[in-house]
Amino acid sequence: MSSTALADGTATSSAGWWRRNQRQLAPWLFIAPGAFMFLIYVIIPIFESIWISFYDWDGIGAATWIGLANYVELWSDYAFYTSLYNNVLWLVFYMLAVPFGLFVALFLNQTVVGIRLYKSLFFFPFVISQVVVGLVFAWFYDPSFGLLNLVLGWFGLGPVAILADDRFVTYGIIAAGLWPQTAYCMILYLTGLNAVDPEQIEAGRLDGAKGWRMLWFIVLPQLRPATFIAVVVTVIGALRSFDLVSIMTDGGPYGSSRVLAFYMYEQALGEYGFRMGYGAAIAVVLFLIMMIYISGFLWHMWRAERDGR
Amino acid sequence: MFPRPIQSRPPTMRGLYQVALPISLIVWLIPLLAVAVTSIRGQADIAAGNYWGWPSSFNAVQNYTAIFTQTELGAFIANSFIITIPTVIGAVALSCLTGFAFAVYRFKGNLLIFFLFIAGNFVPFQILMVPVRDLTLHLGLYDTHLGLVLFHVAFQTGFCTLFMRNFIKSLPFELIEAARVEGVSELKIFWFVVVPLMRPAIAALSVLIFTFIWNDYFWATVLTQGAGAMPVTAGLYSLNGQWIAQWHLVSAGAIVAAIPPVLMFFLMQKHFIAGLTLGAVK
Numbered sequence: 001m002s003s004t005a006l007a008d009g010t011a012t013s014s015a016g017w018w019r020r021n022q023r024q025l026a027p028w029l030f031i032a033p034g035a036f037m038f039l040i041y042v043i044i045p046i047f048e049s050i051w052i053s054f055y056d057w058d059g060i061g062a063a064t065w066i067g068l069a070n071y072v073e074l075w076s077d078y079a080f081y082t083s084l085y086n087n088v089l090w091l092v093f094y095m096l097a098v099p100f101g102l103f104v105a106l107f108l109n110q111t112v113v114g115i116r117l118y119k120s121l122f123f124f125p126f127v128i129s130q131v132v133v134g135l136v137f138a139w140f141y142d143p144s145f146g147l148l149n150l151v152l153g154w155f156g157l158g159p160v161a162i163l164a165d166d167r168f169v170t171y172g173i174i175a176a177g178l179w180p181q182t183a184y185c186m187i188l189y190l191t192g193l194n195a196v197d198p199e200q201i202e203a204g205r206l207d208g209a210k211g212w213r214m215l216w217f218i219v220l221p222q223l224r225p226a227t228f229i230a231v232v233v234t235v236i237g238a239l240r241s242f243d244l245v246s247i248m249t250d251g252g253p254y255g256s257s258r259v260l261a262f263y264m265y266e267q268a269l270g271e272y273g274f275r276m277g278y279g280a281a282i283a284v285v286l287f288l289i290m291m292i293y294i295s296g297f298l299w300h301m302w303r304a305e306r307d308g309r
Numbered sequence: 310m311f312p313r314p315i316q317s318r319p320p321t322m323r324g325l326y327q328v329a330l331p332i333s334l335i336v337w338l339i340p341l342l343a344v345a346v347t348s349i350r351g352q353a354d355i356a357a358g359n360y361w362g363w364p365s366s367f368n369a370v371q372n373y374t375a376i377f378t379q380t381e382l383g384a385f386i387a388n389s390f391i392i393t394i395p396t397v398i399g400a401v402a403l404s405c406l407t408g409f410a411f412a413v414y415r416f417k418g419n420l421l422i423f424f425l426f427i428a429g430n431f432v433p434f435q436i437l438m439v440p441v442r443d444l445t446l447h448l449g450l451y452d453t454h455l456g457l458v459l460f461h462v463a464f465q466t467g468f469c470t471l472f473m474r475n476f477i478k479s480l481p482f483e484l485i486e487a488a489r490v491e492g493v494s495e496l497k498i499f500w501f502v503v504v505p506l507m508r509p510a511i512a513a514l515s516v517l518i519f520t521f522i523w524n525d526y527f528w529a530t531v532l533t534q535g536a537g538a539m540p541v542t543a544g545l546y547s548l549n550g551q552w553i554a555q556w557h558l559v560s561a562g563a564i565v566a567a568i569p570p571v572l573m574f575f576l577m578q579k580h581f582i583a584g585l586t587l588g589a590v591k
Contacts, residue, residue, distance in 0.1 A: 019494070022494065022495050023414070023495065024416070026410070026414065026495040026496070027410040027411075027413075027414035027416045027419075028410075028416075030406040030407065030409055030410035030499070031406070031407050031410045031411075031422065033403055033406060034403040034404060034406060034407035034426075034466045034470065035407070035422065037403065037459075037462060037463035037466060038425075038426060038429060038463055038464075038466050038467060040444070040463065041437070041441060041444075041459070041460050041463030041464060042429040042432070042437060042463060042464060042467065043425065043429060044440070045436070045437040045439075045440035045441050045444070046429075046432060046436050046437065048439075048440035049436045049437070049438075049439055049440055052439055052440070059439070059443075106311075106312055107333070109311070109312065110312075110314065110315045110326070111314065111316075112315060112326070112327070112330075118330055118334060120574070120575065120578055121334055121338065122334065122337060123574075124338060124341065124571070125337075125338075125341075127520060127567075127570050127571050127573075127574045128341075128524070128567040128570065128571065129523070129524035129526065129542050129545075129566060129567065129570070130524065130526060131524075131526050131542045131543075131545055131546055131563075131566070132344075132545070132563045132566060132567050133340075135545070135546075135549060135559060135563055136340040136341070136343070136344055136563070137340065139343075139360075139556065140340055140343075144358065145358045145360045146360075147339070147343065147360075147361055150361060179340070184585075187582060187585060188585070191582065193311065196311060201311050210313075214311065215311070218311075219311045236431055239433060240433055240434065242434070242435075242526075242527050243526045243527065246526070246530075246546075247526075247546055260433075260435075261433060261434070261435050264435040264438070265435065265438070265527075265531075268438065268439055269438075269442075269531065276439050279435075279438075279439060280436075280439055282435070283433065283435040283436040283438065283439075284436065286433045286435055286436065287432060287433055287435075287436040290431065290432060290433050293431070294428050294431045294432070297427075297431070298424050298427065298428060301424070301427070302420070302424070305420065
């Protein structure tokens with residue numbers, strides 16, 4: 001650093017000033033455009049939302065400060081608890097995408113003719129829009145002609161109207177979500193399996209490890225980075241679930257498939273009126289839940305950074 | 310390699326695997342295959358409830374013409390392109406700059422600001438919804454392409470920065486050092502030394518962001534309302550409401566909406582997977 005600065009030390013023109021200080025200024029100039037956009041559209045809105053959650057506001061007229069009233073209302077709002085409970089179901093059952101993805105990846109981790117094509121076709125569901133996934137599955141579950149009830153009929157069961165039955169509806173939507181999410185986890189694990197050390201596998205084989213024991217004690221520890229990312233994206237996906245609920249059931253029947261993300265949208269922009277403040281309060285709760293995971297992720301990254309130096 | 314290569318197994322196992330592969334693939338993709346077949350069925354099949362049998366007539370041309378001539382699907386598709394392409398360019402350009410700064414310089418607040426980008430990238434959309442919609446309304450950009458593009462660029466910059474920064478960190482730092490010793494300015498180092506090396510990262514991010522934005526549904530419903538700026542995801546859903554029990558048309562629309570990201574994935578598969586995993590699994 002000092003060599004260039006010394007060489008230009010005698011220059012007093014503005015170009016010389018720039019030359020001497022560019023190493024200090026350059027990072028800020030490089031960051032400025034991205035940071036500006038990010039600040040305006042992401043960071044500031046987070047604080048604005050928190051602020052709005054203390055108001056009663058229809059989005060157009062004047063906003064009235066009501067303190068914690070929105071949160072007090074949430075406390076005894078049955079629909080809020082339904083949404084929260086459904087979010088917990090999403091978190092728990094969406095996680096199945098991780099072992100499913102691992103299973104599919106292990107199944108496809110072979111070198112036979114055409115395996116590359118198989119891998120990419122298996123990945124297909126992740127590439128298409130959730131709108132398409134939702135429409136397809138809504139149709140798959142249809143009680144009168146859907147494939148599910150056709151198959152159930154062969155066994156003398158059904159018909160079950162999955163999406164119209166408040167006992168099954170959330171599970172039905174989660175199952176639809178598992179389809180693309182499993183594909184995502186699969187690709188993470190396939191990449192991870194590529195990096196597994198063959199010598200350790202051989203050593204394990206010599207020691208008589210095989211099957212489950214090999215997977216559990218030798219392969220899985222090496223797949224930890226893939227597992228970590230798979231869990232992170234699946235948790236975020238579960239808490240962000242909105243598209244499928246909106247498309248498959250619109251929150252119904254009778255609001256029984258709502259999740260927090262959907263309930264918030266419904267309160268703030270839905271047909272029941274523009275309750276921006278109340279919607280913002282729901283968003284804040286969702287945000288706080290998400291912050292637990294975000295903090296965990298950042299902590300993990302920070303440790304990696306510290307050890308990397 | 311794990312599991313044990315199938316070649317070293319007995320022939321019966323090998324045969325079984327060769328049979329299991331196509332069968333499992335068909336089962337896995339049954340929902341999509343059904344949509345593809347339905348999109349070429351005639352009205353008669355739909356009315357008779359023949360969704361899973363052999364089509365009684367093949368109406369591919371009629372159905373695919375119908376969705377473009379009788380509905381606004383063409384406009385929705387055009388909107389998706391008009392929104393997606395500038396977003397990809399904008400987010401990738403901004404994150405090249407930010408990623409470079411975070412990877413190359415040691416300055417006060419480096420990690421802090423970088424972590425802010427990552428954290429922002431993971432927040433639920435709903436915490437941004439009311440203020441962003443409000444901001445877009447105030448800027449006069451509600452229900453315009455630009456309104457969506459600006460938000461998407463800003464939001465995607467978070468993820469792209471994480472990705473670019475990790476990528477640049479993995480480049481040999483000696484290249485930059487050497488250029489500095491030669492007295493090359495920082496801007497020129499960025500443009501002539503680093504950017505050419507970033508091509509794979511730029512390609513990977515471009516395909517990934519293209520798919521993310523093309524498939525976005527939430528922001529499309531929040532920031533647009535008519536066929537003027539609405540992308541195909543939200544458009545397809547509104548068409549689904551209009552075409553009651555016209556599943557052959559809904560299916561054809563779904564197939565058309567899925568084609569661009571699917572093509573993108575197949576043409577740029579290597580980059581796409583690198584994008585999904587390199588930003589994450591290192």
